[in-house]
Amino acid sequence: MNDINVFLGLLTVLVLAIFVGFEVISKVPTTLHTPLMSATNAIHGIVLIGAMVATASLINAHLLSPWLTVAATAAVTLGAINVFGGFAVTERMLQMFRRKDSK
Amino acid sequence: MNDINVFLGLLTVLVLAIFVGFEVISKVPTTLHTPLMSATNAIHGIVLIGAMVATASLINAHLLSPWLTVAATAAVTLGAINVFGGFAVTERMLQMFRRKDSK
Amino acid sequence: MTATAIGAIGDLFSIALFILGLHYLNAPATARLGNRLAMVGMALALAFAAWQTLGSAGLPIAIGVIVGGAIGVIAALRVKMTAMPQMVALYNGAGGGAAALISLVEFYVLSNGGHGLYPVIGVSLVLSAIIGAISFSGSIIAFLKLQELMTGRPITYPGQQIVNGLIALAVIGLAVWFVATAGLAAPWAILALLGVALVLGVLFVLPIGGADMPVVISLLNSFTGLAVAITGFELGSTLLIICGALVGASGTLLTVLMGKAMNRSITNVLFGAFGAAGGTEVASASGGPQNVRSASADDVAVMLAYAQKVMVVPGYGMAVAQAQHSVKALADQLEKRGVKVSYAIHPVAGRMPGHMNVLLAEANVPYPALLDMEDANPEFPTTDVALVIGANDVTNPAARSVTSSPIYGMPILDVDKASNVIVLKRSMRSGFAGIENPLYELENTSMLFGDAKASVDELTAAVKAL
Amino acid sequence: MTATAIGAIGDLFSIALFILGLHYLNAPATARLGNRLAMVGMALALAFAAWQTLGSAGLPIAIGVIVGGAIGVIAALRVKMTAMPQMVALYNGAGGGAAALISLVEFYVLSNGGHGLYPVIGVSLVLSAIIGAISFSGSIIAFLKLQELMTGRPITYPGQQIVNGLIALAVIGLAVWFVATAGLAAPWAILALLGVALVLGVLFVLPIGGADMPVVISLLNSFTGLAVAITGFELGSTLLIICGALVGASGTLLTVLMGKAMNRSITNVLFGAFGAAGGTEVASASGGPQNVRSASADDVAVMLAYAQKVMVVPGYGMAVAQAQHSVKALADQLEKRGVKVSYAIHPVAGRMPGHMNVLLAEANVPYPALLDMEDANPEFPTTDVALVIGANDVTNPAARSVTSSPIYGMPILDVDKASNVIVLKRSMRSGFAGIENPLYELENTSMLFGDAKASVDELTAAVKAL
Ligand SMILES: NC(=O)c1ccc[n+]([C@@H]2O[C@H](COP(=O)([O-])OP(=O)(O)OC[C@H]3O[C@@H](n4cnc5c(N)ncnc54)[C@H](OP(=O)(O)O)[C@@H]3O)[C@@H](O)[C@H]2O)c1
Ligand SMILES: NC(=O)c1ccc[n+]([C@@H]2O[C@H](COP(=O)([O-])OP(=O)(O)OC[C@H]3O[C@@H](n4cnc5c(N)ncnc54)[C@H](OP(=O)(O)O)[C@@H]3O)[C@@H](O)[C@H]2O)c1
Secondary structure (H helix, E strand, O other): OOOHHHHHHHHHHHHHHHHHHHHHOOOOOHHHHHHHHHHHHHHHHHHHHHHHHHHHHHHHOOOOOHHHHHHHHHHHHHHHHHHHHHHHHHHHHHHOOOOOOOO | OOOHHHHHHHHHHHHHHHHHHHHHOOOOOHHHHHHHHHHHHHHHHHHHHHHHHHHHHHHHOOOOOHHHHHHHHHHHHHHHHHHHHHHHHHHHHHHOOOOOOOO | OOHHHHHHHHHHHHHHHHHHHHHHOOOHHHHHHHHHHHHHHHHHHHHHHHHHHHHHHHHHHHHHHHHHHHHHHHHHHHOOHHHHHHHHHHHHHHHHHHHHHHHHHHHHHHHOOOOOOOHHHHHHHHHHHHHHHHHHHHHHHHHHHHOOOOOOOOOOOOOHHHHHHHHHHHHHHHHHHHHHOOOOOOOHHHHHHHHHHHHHHHHHHOOOOHHHHHHHHHHHHHHHHHHHHHHHHHHOOHHHHHHHHHHHHHHHHHHHHHHHHOOOOHHHHHHHHHHOOOHHHHHHHOOOOOOOOEOOHHHHHHHHHOOOEEEEEEOHHHHHHOOHHHHHHHHHHHHHOOOEEEEEEOOOOOOOOOHHHHHHHHOOOOHHHEEEHHHHHHHHHHOOEEEEEOOOHHHOOHHHHOOOOOOOOOOOOOHHHOOEEEEEEOOOOOOOOOOOOHHHHOOOEEEEEOOHHHHHHHHHHHHHHO | OOHHHHHHHHHHHHHHHHHHHHHHOOOHHHHHHHHHHHHHHHHHHHHHHHHHHHHHHHHHHHHHHHHHHHHHHHHHHHOOHHHHHHHHHHHHHHHHHHHHHHHHHHHHHHHHHOOOOOHHHHHHHHHHHHHHHHHHHHHHHHHHHHOOOOOOOOOOOOOHHHHHHHHHHHHHHHHHHHHHOOOOOOOHHHHHHHHHHHHHHHHHHOOOOHHHHHHHHHHHHHHHHHHHHHHHHHHOOHHHHHHHHHHHHHHHHHHHHHHHHOOOOHHHHHHHHHHOOOHHHHHHHOOOOOOOOEOOHHHHHHHHHOOOEEEEEEOHHHHHHOOHHHHHHHHHHHHHOOOEEEEEEOOOOOOOOOHHHHHHHHOOOOHHHEEEHHHHHHHHHHOOEEEEEOOOHHHOOHHHHOOOOOOOOOOOOOHHHOOEEEEEEOOOOOOOOOOOOHHHHOOOEEEEEOOHHHHHHHHHHHHHHO
16 A cells, blocks of 8 residues: 555545445434434444454464454454444344334 | 456446435436536536547657547547536526526 | 646545535535536646646647637527527537547557557447447437427337347447457447447437437436546546546436426337327327317406416427517516516426526516426415416326326326416417317316417507506 | 455445445335345455455454354344444444554554554554544443443533543644654554543543433444544555445434434534533522422323323333333223324434334334324324323423523424323423423423323223223
8 A cells, every 4th residue: 555546546435435425315314313323333344354354464474472363353353243233233223114004 | 457456446436436426416406407417418528638638648659640630639629518518508507596586 | 746646636626526516506506506616626627637638739639628618618608598408418419429539549549559459448448439429429419309400300210120229239249349359450440330329329319309308418418428437447537437427327317307307207208209109190180179268368468467366387388489578578567567476387397497497587587486386386276367378288187187198197287276277379289298288178268379479468568558 | 357356346246235225224114125235235245355364364253253243143132122322332332443453453464574654554553543442432431321331411520621632632642653653663652542542532422411422422433434444544445445434424414413303513412511511400400399280190091081182292201211011001092992192203302313213113003103293293283182201302382482492493392282281200300401391381281290101000090990
């Protein structure tokens, strides 16, 4: 990531994604605020993949400090909590939105 | 553009821009359909820049065929018509949207 | 930091400005700001591009920009308000043509070395050439139809679909072969491809009626966007890819919205002519003499002058007759007498979205007097006179009740709820949809036959004389 | 095609699925589909990442994913519906913590060679460490407050702003110095940075009241998104950049919308406690004894049983008392007697958006009986009894008329327009906004004091006995 052009490419992607994020939220009814927050929360659980990549690079660099391995495993664990818990809790919230025609 | 990774980077940018394009159009009132069409028309006038780049690359390649120079100049001309005409006509349409409080 | 890097940062600002501009163009109050932002974005992008290209290719670029810019701006400022849609078509065609020519030039530049083209380059070259050329020639036909330099009627002939299909096949075949040989068959192949694509663009738009042209132009607009995005791949330009994709996507959505607003599906617009050749004729011919009342200008003038609330309902006929200034003059006379005059604007009255707004604004009708369909409909039950000036389909009550009607389900202006309805048109002929209007046979409706401008002027004179 | 290229194409599909998912999450009818799409996107992305990393680091990754996944899912399925917001806080904190730890690990990996870090890497490392750590510790405090493991009241002390300011300065100083030395001062510098940022996160959330936590969680959620996007720069991962930016941007907008829905600006939420320490106390204390009527459960039961139309207005008190099942039982009794029972749901009733919907759905109240504010308000003038169960602010007519009121301008449920208003609460204490409610002094209002669940159960028994 030392190349300025690579950086600029990533920056372009960042800007576009920010715009998508802003535009994709339109007139959300208030009842959906919490589920939407919860779903976006699950999506940033993508950090789990970052944790996996970092762990792999740690091993590949032959840095065998136990503390670092613990830190990397902890990062993966936290990321997994974020992803799996996040989606599960969103799914549960949204079950409340099934229309029940009557009791 | 022979590198697959460069291509994939451009593809990512393409996909994001398509999403921005879809999401940015929301509940447009019908009266704005024509101005919006006209404005997007002006924006693809960015092809003028492509024409400029192509012309420059033609000269740099020392391809001195008069026909090609005419084609390149024509591309620039058409691009310029698109940009300048497109914005001017949009601006004129939108002048109709100024609120006049009374005659 | 290299020049390229600085340019890339500048481009990023341009892109942000374009997106913000489109965002603001969604609401009337901010639309002008939106267009200005997009203009600033374009100026910025052009400045950076000029900085990077003028050095090597100053002369051809300067000539092209000055000539093209002058043509574009002068035409845009000179054209009549009502001719705007066809101007947009022309500008759009220019963009498509530019994309096609870029492919041609780049083909020579890239194949200069003698070795073939990389697949991605080859594919994008061919695609932007084809789509750009279709957009170019298709837009010109759309222009000719709307400008009435050729008939606005759908042009159909037996076997048309087969001919079009064969030509499309020829384009595809040439394109595949070009890519497969990595462009080494050139230059005749790329020239042939451009030629056949131009023909396809013409044939594609010919069978579509003039009234559907706004939708077609919007579709061709998104085609050009697509061609520009592909050109971006050809040149490795993020800026072109993003702007092209933005326009391609938003243009597609806009096309769908426009079709919806006039209750037509896109496939129906594009291929409708093949199925129902001459349907319009039949419907209007079967109309025959109806049971209608016609009134004199003097009768109507009295009715208007002593009304409390008059609702003007303009339509395509007002545009044809260019009666907007006369209408304003009549409204002024009535208002002098204390009559409240409003205007009910149907979203698809006329032949382009906002058509009536543009015309009435040109005649200086105050903005607050223009009512949207939603605001106008609740007013009709308390309206004394609904003055329908050259509108037909948008007032057709069959849309509410006759399920078999082609316009069934389209929201209409409920003029029939007014105490009196006066319809100004030249004959009993039908409107765009080619169907009869039961409104004209209602108890409370009277017809005032004649050209809209002439009739309105007569009314004004008669009101003045009272 | 290389493995990286295949992975990149897979990532592109994931990104499209995430965006589509968010798009569909905007409307109740499609929200579940939206979440499912996002889940598929995540599964796809994880599969590709596993394929590329499990080979080298299989064990730690497998342990982490299995342990973390199990904790996350089990907690999500076990938690009570009403505790959802604090669960979201915890999961969000986990994401922030992961981002911070990645920075730590990457610091060691990258500085392994002995030479410093490139500026872009150094800056992103530091930023994602700081923001991730703030989000981690801040989310935990938010959790503790909502779970009532610590006081939900704003925690303030003299000089707090100065202390927070100094700590923020320390963070900035350390960060600048770290980047300036290209990380060569490490490892203590990066550890110190993480430590101070954790403290800052705690101090940032402490002075904010429990009731504002949903907004704070939403804000911390977009912080984590930002941290993840920056982690993407650190690792050169387009996927992380895009997802992080998506969440950062949409989360920010959502935070603003949530604030708007409860008529609070974000700055007021974040820094309000500093200005108006104890404001709540003063206002509710000054209330004193008001001129109110209190009714017995039997009186109210008669009123309800012989009404034609009853509107239940639930609020935070119903959540506190966990009275939703009792309310449903009462409604069933009334419906047996032919009384029409509906529920008026104010958008910010309770302490999180959708709070009342979630509770009532849990109690199996049929969906069509729940009326939005827009639909409910026209019903009140024809309602015989408005039964207000632990709602206060959302029924306060001062919002309509008293310009000096802190909630002036907030749209409310017009319960005062009903023929009779019955208010179930424990005392005359004020609600979240800490202001008096003139509703209680109106002619047609009676109070039924007591815990909401106990009162409702009494009412049910009394109705049954009639
Ligand atoms: N707005 C858009 O974007 C758009 C685009 C494409 C299609 N459309 C369609 O166009 C239609 C618009 O409805 P509309 O009610 O405005 O128009 P219309 O239904 O097309 O009717 C126009 C009427 O004006 C009369 N007329 C024509 N020239 C006249 C003149 N010089 N003086 C007086 N009357 C004249 C015609 O009757 P005579 O011949 O008897 O005079 C005709 O019946 C809808 O069906 C809509 O779907 C709209
Ligand atoms: N929904 C959101 O997203 C959200 C988030 C943050 C803030 N808020 C704010 O929260 C407020 C919500 O309004 P609201 O009307 O629902 O609630 P509220 O105004 O906070 O009033 C709740 C009332 O319930 C009563 N109560 C508490 N526990 C009770 C129990 N066990 N039994 C019976 N009554 C009980 C309390 O009175 P007693 O103590 O006398 O019983 C209190 O006055 C608004 O001001 C809103 O802006 C909402």
